[in-house]
Amino acid sequence: MRDDAQHSRRSFIRAASAGAGALAVGFDATSRAWAVEAPQGTGGTGGTGRASNAAIAGSDFRRAPHLDGRLLIDPADLKPYEDDYGHLVHRTPRAALLPGSVRDIAAMIAFCGPLGIPVAPRGQGHQAYGQAQVEGGLIIDLGPLDTIAVDTRANTATVGAGAVWSAVLTASLAHGLTPPVFTDYIELSIGGTLSAGGLGGASQQHGAQVDNVLELQVVTGAGEIRTCSRTRDADLFHAALSGLGQVGVITRAVLKLVAAPTSVRSYSLVYPTVAALTAAQRVAVGDGRFDWLEGTIVPDGSGGWLYILEGSAFYDATPPDDNALIGDLGSVGPAQIQDSPYQAFVDDLAPTVAALKASGEWYDPHPWFNGFLPDAATDTLVAATLAATTPADLGASGLVLLYPVPAAKLTTPLLSIPDSDLVFLLAVLRTAAPDGGALPAPALLQANRDLYLQVQAVGGTQYPVGAIPTTAADWRKQYGARWGTFRAAKQRFDPFGILAPGQGIFAPAE
DSSP, X not given: OOOXXXXXXXXXXXXXXXXXXXXXXXXXGGGOSOOOOOOTTTSOOOSSOOOOHHHHHHOOGGGOOOXXXXXXXXXXXXXXXXXXXXXXXXXXXSXXXXXSSHHHHHHXXXXXXXXTOOEEEESSOOOSSSXXXXXXXXXXXXXXXXXXXXXXXXXXXXXXXXXXXXXXXXXXXXXXEEOSOOOSSOXXXXXXXXXXXXXXXXXXXXXXXXXXXXXXXXXXXXXXXXXXXXXXXXXXXXXXTTSTTSSEEEEEEEEEOEEXXXXXXXXXXXXXXXXXXXXHHHHHHHHTOOSEEEEEEEEOSSSSEEEEXXXXXXXXXXXXXXXXXXXXXXXXXXXXXXEEEHHHHHTTTHHHHHHHHHHTXXXXXXXXXXXXXXXXXXXXXXXXXXXXXXXXXXXXXXXXXXXXXXXXXXXXXXXXXXXXXXXEEEEEEOOOOTTSSSSOHHHHHXXXXXXXXXXXXXXXXXXTTSOOOOOHHHHHHHHGGGHHHHHHHHHHHOTTOOBOGGGOOSOTTO
């Protein structure tokens, strides 16, 4: 049950990526990771007690403690850790740990702390702006920590931080269960999304992925292995979730699971303006009619934009009533309706990702913007942003996402959102020219900075997974009343100030 004229986000990206191959013709794969200097304030080392550069340079990883896993120090082995999905920032580590156990992580952090050697945990490297990179320090590759154990009595999954969400989906579906929230792209690591937040179409029902965590194992910046939850070491638990790696390395999580549906019916409705789209989204999120709700803004092919509500309802044997779900939401033209198996629905970006990798666009710079807007300012700010943006400014497969989420669903303290009953996650997903041509990355980073200042001015915040040049003052404003608590947790749990310097949150004086 689907119109031939597809206008959903996935169909748009697939079509764009299929035509992007010409960008990669004759392009050297080794130079796709085009780098620019990180702006001042973004590559700070963070924390207190930092040793001098000379001390770091003089440290000898060959004197590291005995490990169950491997410590990589050969420059050739370290090359993959100098880059990330953003392809904007390059920092060269001195070593990378492939842990054979959580004890390895604790031992290496304890080794690095007194020497002032910076340490950055890394999952899948899907960051946009060097957040999981480190200059002259240690990368902890969480990939080997990929165990998954499903408990059907408790409806939980105990998962290593290096496991990816697609694997958790497969393991839990074998028992008729599923995590309640997925990001759109599910080849991300557990540790990575829980350090940031993890939002998706189900967030309007279940909050972020961090809101569905029952317990964590964390290795602190002092090299201590600690288990924490809302009732046990709650201060560490709340500082680790959405804490951007500042207080410890998440090594294991106990995740809430819910009953999994077998099928999904998806609806795509087109609107003429931002205001019309958000009006329909407010109606839908207000009564919770959809299990999954997003908004997508894509070029219409003639220099303008299509504003698309994408809502989905889960079911088992009996499909939902179409009229009850979309009859009062209006749209321009008929709705697109599609039925999918649940697992295919959750993982439906897989073909798109494969196409982007094949075309080469996956390896181009991605100066993405991600921010939270208060409801009252959303229509005006998004409309103004689009008025100042041409489809060409986004790159071949760029698009804009606009997700409504009730603030009451987002309960994790460090997931900083505006003071508004309803917030909108705005994501401007740009792809820059790899050779610095028509869409040079520095210009797009400046555009992100300008947009961020506008978001700040209306009471919004950043969702800190994108590529936004920031200052120390920006971070203090980001966390507001929680800044003092966050800073105290940093000083307590990371006494040497070595963890996650790529975020640039805590300057040495902090």
